[in-house]
Amino acid sequence: MTAEGSGVVFPADLNQLSAAVLTEALSERWPDAVVEHLEIVEAKRCGDGVASTADRVVLDLTYAAGSNSELPNRLILKTMLASPHAPAAMYENEVRFYGELREELDIEAPRAFASHFDPKTGRFGLLLEDLTAREARFPSAIEPVSLTEVRSILAHLATLHARFWNSPRFEGDLAWVPTPMSGGMFEVFDLIGLELIEDQVARYPFKQDLIAPLGRTLSELWDLL
Structure with a gap:
């Protein structure tokens, strides 16, 4: 699976998500896969208490005859709709984890069928296993x-x-x-971490609910780090 520079760019508008885009996304690992039809079952948007820093779309796919039978008909697309919700480094790390590490790990995590990151735009897309098929539960951030x-x-x-x-x-x-002191999100948080968190808490009520029981201001919590 390609982590970056693959040429696949997932659209910011769900109306532009097509069978051709999904076929291209799957093609590197599943070259015989052809998506003939897609149905958007559900979309969870960033900030709704369920999706936090990315958007999640439940897809039902129909494949052409001869496509790999291992591919499930239902996949989860994790991507960004509209504009990025977090720094690109966060998305790149996740894409590379699924693209380069997931398959060798015996841990409870969704299987990835495609993973793409575009370094020019910061846009990304992950086509993941639907864990609800294994009766996984996904609580909201405040449950x-x-x-x-x-x-x-x-x-x-x-x-x-x-x-x-x-x-x-x-x-x-x-x-x-990245390490705790270099790479990835470190530089971002080192420079503007508190401002980013303050913006997120001000924007999303469920994050205010998470902070409130601690009885401290964001500045006080930041100073404890």
Whole structure:
């Protein structure tokens, strides 16, 4: 799967999303796949409490005869509609994770069927497995989660970190992976992190609800980092 520079650019307008675009997106890994028809089942927009920094679109696809039978008819398109909702580095990191790392990891995460990032525009698209088919639950940002769910999340993070702890690959094929102090989102947050967070909290009520129980201002929380 191509992480960047593939030539595939997902449109900002869902009305322009076509079977041809999806066929091109899938073609690098699934060259015999031809999408004949698509149906937009549902779209979750950034800031609605479910989708946070990207938009998610549920797609039902019909493939031409002879297309790979491994491809599911329902896929989730994670992309940006209208304008970017976050710095491009955030999207690039996610695309490269799914394009270059996901397949080798035995963790609970959606399978990626296509992953594309356009460095010129910052636009991206991920075609992902629909985890609801495996009865996964997707709570909103303000729904409580159980202690068991938190433990499961931490266990998966530990598995991921253990796999690559002190790996020499960070000097090779994984040199692009950012660290807490360099690369990726570090430069963005180092320069304007507090301003970005203040803007997000002011714009989206559900983020205000997340901060309120802490009993501190954003400036106070930022100083604790």
